[in-house]
Amino acid sequence: MTSSATTQTIDPLPLAGARQEALREVWGQTLVELAADYPDLVVLDGDLANSTRADIFAAAVPDRFFEMGIAEQNMVGVAAGMATLGFVPWLSTFAAFMANRALDQVRIVVAQPHLNVKMCGGYTGILTGKTGKTHQSVEDIAIFRAMPGVATIAPADAVELRSAMRAMMETPGPMYLRVTRDPSPTIFPEEYEFRIGPGVLLRDGGDVGLVGTGVQTTRVLEAADLLASEGIAASVLHLPTLKPIDAGAIVALAERTGRIVTAEDHSIIGGLGSAVAEVLGEQRPTPMRRVGLRDVYGESAPNEYLIEAYGLSAGHVARAAREVIERA
Amino acid sequence: MAPGGAPLPGGYNGATMPLGPAKAATGMKEHVAMTVDAASERANQAQSRPSLDELRRTSAEARKLIVQAIHHAGAGHLGGPMSAADLLVALYFDRMRIDPARPDWPGRDRFILSKGHSSIALYTVLAMRGYFPTEELMTFDAAHSRLQGHPDMHALPGLEMSTGSLGQGLSPGAGMALGAKVRGDAFHTWVMLGDGEIQEGQIWEAAFMAARYGLDNLTAILDYNGLPQFGWPQRGGFTREIPIDDPGGKFRAFGWNVLECDGHDHASIREALDAAQAFTGQPTCVVAHTVKGKGVSYMEGDFNWHAKVPSDEQLASALSELDDQIAAIGEEAAA
Numbered sequence: 054m055t056s057s058a059t060t061q062t063i064d065p066l067p068l069a070g071a072r073q074e075a076l077r078e079v080w081g082q083t084l085v086e087l088a089a090d091y092p093d094l095v096v097l098d099g100d101l102a103n104s105t106r107a108d109i110f111a112a113a114v115p116d117r118f119f120e121m122g123i124a125e126q127n128m129v130g131v132a133a134g135m136a137t138l139g140f141v142p143w144l145s146t147f148a149a150f151m152a153n154r155a156l157d158q159v160r161i162v163v164a165q166p167h168l169n170v171k172m173c174g175g176y177t178g179i180l181t182g183k184t185g186k187t188h189q190s191v192e193d194i195a196i197f198r199a200m201p202g203v204a205t206i207a208p209a210d211a212v213e214l215r216s217a218m219r220a221m222m223e224t225p226g227p228m229y230l231r232v233t234r235d236p237s238p239t240i241f242p243e244e245y246e247f248r249i250g251p252g253v254l255l256r257d258g259g260d261v262g263l264v265g266t267g268v269q270t271t272r273v274l275e276a277a278d279l280l281a282s283e284g285i286a287a288s289v290l291h292l293p294t295l296k297p298i299d300a301g302a303i304v305a306l307a308e309r310t311g312r313i314v315t316a317e318d319h320s321i322i323g324g325l326g327s328a329v330a331e332v333l334g335e336q337r338p339t340p341m342r343r344v345g346l347r348d349v350y351g352e353s354a355p356n357e358y359l360i361e362a363y364g365l366s367a368g369h370v371a372r373a374a375r376e377v378i379e380r381a
Numbered sequence: 382m383a384p385g386g387a388p389l390p391g392g393y394n395g396a397t398m399p400l401g402p403a404k405a406a407t408g409m410k411e412h413v414a415m416t417v418d419a420a421s422e423r424a425n426q427a428q429s430r431p432s433l434d435e436l437r438r439t440s441a442e443a444r445k446l447i448v449q450a451i452h453h454a455g456a457g458h459l460g461g462p463m464s465a466a467d468l469l470v471a472l473y474f475d476r477m478r479i480d481p482a483r484p485d486w487p488g489r490d491r492f493i494l495s496k497g498h499s500s501i502a503l504y505t506v507l508a509m510r511g512y513f514p515t516e517e518l519m520t521f522d523a524a525h526s527r528l529q530g531h532p533d534m535h536a537l538p539g540l541e542m543s544t545g546s547l548g549q550g551l552s553p554g555a556g557m558a559l560g561a562k563v564r565g566d567a568f569h570t571w572v573m574l575g576d577g578e579i580q581e582g583q584i585w586e587a588a589f590m591a592a593r594y595g596l597d598n599l600t601a602i603l604d605y606n607g608l609p610q611f612g613w614p615q616r617g618g619f620t621r622e623i624p625i626d627d628p629g630g631k632f633r634a635f636g637w638n639v640l641e642c643d644g645h646d647h648a649s650i651r652e653a654l655d656a657a658q659a660f661t662g663q664p665t666c667v668v669a670h671t672v673k674g675k676g677v678s679y680m681e682g683d684f685n686w687h688a689k690v691p692s693d694e695q696l697a698s699a700l701s702e703l704d705d706q707i708a709a710i711g712e713e714a715a716a
Contacts, residue, residue, distance in 0.1 A: 095563075119559065122593075127586035130552020131559065134570075137534075137541065138560040157546055158583070162553055166534050166543045 060290075060302040062254045063245055068274055071238035074211035076268070077175055080232045081109030083218045084143060088114045091222055093139055097132055099125045099146035105175035105232070107145035125155040132170045133162035141169055141222065147181075148174025148190035148231060152197060159227075164200040169225045172197075177207070177231040177267065178318030179346070179363055185353030191346045194266075195323025197229040198296045204249055205295040207231040207267035210239045213293060216247035224249055233318075235356065237268040250294050252302035258286030261374045262310035264303070266292045266325045269318045269365065276316070276370035287374060295325060300332045307333055312377045313341035316370045321345040340381035342373035430475055434710050436647040439509065440470045441707045444676040445700055446505045446518055452696045454522040457530070460686040461575060462502030464606040464644070464671040469506040471650040472571060472602075476658070481511035484538035490568050491557050493542045495550020496575030496604060497531040498688070504528050504537070512539040548581025550574065551601060555591040558599035558664070569658050573602045577609030577624050585635065591664045592636030599664040600657040601637075603628055604644065606673040608684040621684055632666040644669030677702055 088094050088110070095117045102108040102120075111118040121128040125146055132142035144151065151159075151174040163170045176182070179189040197205045206221065206228060208214040214232070221228050240255070255270070256277050265273035270291040277287040290306050292299060307313055313333065315326040326343030333339045346363050360366045431439075443466050451457040473479065477490040494503045501521055508515040513527070520526035527537040531545030542553045554572035561568055578584065591599055605628060612621035625631070629639040638660050642653035650669065657665035673687070674680025677699040691699060 116563075121590060122586075124583075124586035124590065126549075126583040127552045127555070127590055130549055130583070130587065131556035131590065133542070134553030134556020134558075135560045136556075137553070138557060138564070138566075140560055140563075158549060158552070161546045161549055162543060 060252045060254055060299055060305070061248070063241065065240040065255045065274060066242060068238055068240070068271065068278070071240065072211075073236040074239055075236045076208065076211060076214050076233045077104075077106045078109070079211040079214050080173065080175070080218070081106030083215045084110040085113040086215075087218060087222050088117060091141065093141050094143065094222065095119060095135060095140050096143050096145055097121050097128050099123060099128050099144075099150065101146055101175065105145040105147070105173070125150045126158045129155045129158035129170070129172075130162055133166070133168050136163075136168040136170050141171065143171045144173055146173075146175065147188055148177040148193045149188050151229070152190060152193035156196065160200065163227045164203050167202050167227060169227070171221055171228050171230065173230045173232055175232045176234045178233060178269075179351035179359050179365075180233065180235050180318070180356045182234055183353045183355070186350040189351045191320045191350060192323060193229070193231065194295050194317070194319050194325065195327070198323065198328065200227075202227060204228040204297065206249065206293060207295060208247065208293050209265070209268055209270040209291055210237060210241055212239055212241035212243060212245055213247050216245065217249075217293065220247055220249050231267055233268050238271050240271055240274065247293060250297045250299060252299035253291040253293065254288065254302070254306075255291050256287065256289040258288045259310055260286045261312045261314060261378055262288045262290060262306040263370060263374065264290045264292060264306070264313060264315045264325065264329055266295060266317055269316050272360075272365060272367045273316050273370055275367035276374065279367055279371040280374055285374065285378065292325065292328075295328055298328050298332065300336065303329055303332045304337050307337045307339040311339065312374075312381045313339050314344060314370060314373045314377055315341065316344040316365075316373075318365055319345055320348065322348055340377055342377045344370050344373045433647045433651075436467075436470055436475060437710050438707055439474055440467045440647070441676065441703050441710070443470055443502070443505050443509060445703045446509070446515065447501050448677065448691060448696060448699045448703075450501050450505065450518045450521045452691050452693075453519045455690055456522050457501055457690070458498045458688045459691070460608065460673040460680060460684070460688075461496060461499040461604065461606070462505075463675045463677065463680060464673045465496070465499050465502045465573060465604045466506075466676070467645050467647065468573065468602055468604065468650060468669055468671075469502055471647060471654060473506045473510045475647075475651060476654045477571065478568065479510075481507075481539070484512060488566070488568055491541045491554070491570040493544065493550045493554045493570070493572045494532055495544055495554075495572055496547065496578055497544030497550070499573075499575070499604075500528070500530065500532050503532065503540075507537070507539040513537065547575070547578035548583045551584055551587035551591070554599055554601070555587050555594075555596055558591065558596040559594055561598055562594070562596065568598070570599045571602060572599070573604060575609075576603060576605045576607060576628060579603070579628060579631075580624055585631075588632060588635040588637065595662055596664045597661045600654070601632070601664070601666045602654075603666060603668045604671050605668050606671040608673040608682070608687070610684070610687045612684060629666065629668045632668075636663060638663045638665040639668065640665060641668045641670065644671035645675055676706065
């Protein structure tokens, strides 16, 4: 999968005083909105509806909500069977289980036959409500990105998530969607329209190119503010689609800045950092740093602690930017 | 709808769910085709069913093609395809509502070969039934062939699901059956399981869910030949044990209707499949007692023939034996 679409340029809303919205709530509400337009949309749940907020859908559209119990492997197979009849199943479980517990099922009956199943991973990254490493997800991007034909999408905020879900519904094919648990700032204006593939340039600066995905992009914007206060002009490229990746945007960013820093709430192995390094390694070798989990699993702790301890904070991103500027 | 009649927590709870045709058809792409289907279905049912001798002859002919295809490919599985042959012939020539000229007909019955490594048996029966030319069977496993080692649902007409990683076929079958219930579609979904693969936990996840939703439009057929690829060593001995004891009891415990049949006796198979389709309220598992390698004496009951290619001499001997069986069917009919 390669992206040929054009990179968008968007002025983000200011972080100070930004509206805080939990993506999981928006996910549940958006499913209800989509159900009104798409009679073939169904939701299958792995007994986590009140965590993923599929319960919002279950209450509003009960005849298209199907509880599958704690049996993710079967849930994926049922979804594949329903997809052959023209239904569009959206799956409700945690990213850790979507990517790991049902991996072979995803591979055999969704990815290989390229069926129209929308695989949603709730509770992505490590900010999962003090659940610890078993329920955190630091390798899901790597797993889904490696699967031929599976689009991999990580929206930054409520506006982008809502738009991305409509795009996913309008576009047939297997897709994986990352959905975070806790409230995060809304950075996109209401009129923003997500498209599968293209990156979004949120800020232009010539000293360093910062690349984010998912809600981590909001912390990247924060890092750009920090750097600006030190006189460093950073570009910020948001890549809501990990696959197909917007290689053109990455190369253009490298050409403009000469230095790249990636930031993700995921392992730096196989995730955004790897995806960007793959593009640059082949097309425009550029000094870079990858910020994220450094080949470790997380732990159960408050978010503020985890953000600092596992390399997610704006400070970590800014530090990596300074490093790459000094050494390149 | 669920065993015990308890209301389901999910959206679909049988009696209380509005499943009327008008509602079910709203926005459904296949609605228009369904009215055309009614005529086709009547035509299908008006056809008289084949005689048991015809089914026996077809089964033996299928076995000849299976052995020839594996010999020609120089690879593939034999024991399982031979044990499944009669069941597949019964489904495709006797029981299922299908139209080989329209493999995408929305009203068709669905079949999933969960034990995907028996693909050559399914391909053979599909070819004999008219989905594609029987000559194509000799491309099995070759580069660019539509006959992949394990079934690829997009490669060949008539395949409803990609399978091969064992234990995965029952769940999509349950999904098709659930989807049919939601839309009020009348088709039946059939899934063939191997007795080895029911060691996989996902089978029991699917069994639980199918019973919970009362999917009486779903039938699992268990090819109970008792011999997996290598098998469990017999406790205290040197022979191979059957992988799972009393599979019928296990499905019954999960809330299924369970029937047994002789998987090589077309009268017994017909009775079981008819009863399975007619049963209401619960999904049915047909435990079909079979013999691995059935039809060729030197293969029967020998786990070494799970995936072994016959030599030229073995092929000749197998074909001669199967020809004798076909000749004997004619004699019985004449007598």
